[in-house]
Amino acid sequence: HSGTWQVPRGFIVQTVLRNENSKMWRKYMIKKAEMLRDIKVDPATLRAFEEKHGLDKYRTINDVHSTKVWEDMMDAGDERLDANVNEWYLFHGTSAAAAKNICSTDFKMRLAGSMT
Structure with missing residues (x-):
């Protein structure tokens, strides 16, 4: 993070952390199944x-660039995203301290964007 309000023109990936939270994954899969049903x-x-x-008509969005790139790299047996429920791959950059906190607790929407 540059410490300014300006959007960066580029970035350098220094570290990648993968977070797997089985409790949150189960909640996600249950909600996805409900939506599909x-x-x-x-x-x-x-x-x-x-x-x-008072919501707009439900519509699917199929032109998410990160999803297209990621799916091009997937193997044939990998589970694909379901466009019927607007399932996308999104990537999130943050500080090392925030990433470790997200991995040990959970992602908090109220803190999203607080470092930009």
Whole structure:
């Protein structure tokens, strides 16, 4: 992090940490299964939910560049993302201290962008 408000023009990857949290993964997979069920079983349920909550019509977004690049590198047997529920690969850069904290606890949305 440069310590300024300006968006960096480039970056150098110094370290990569992989975080696997089985509890959060289970919650994610349960929610994904619920979304797929709602979309496939009863599209009217989805429309009613959107109308009730004042949401725009559900749409899929298929042009996420990080997902395209990553999927080009995957093997044939690897599990693919499901565009029906807008599943994307996103990458997050942060300080070493913040990365270690995320890995030991969890990613907190309220702190997202607090270093930019």
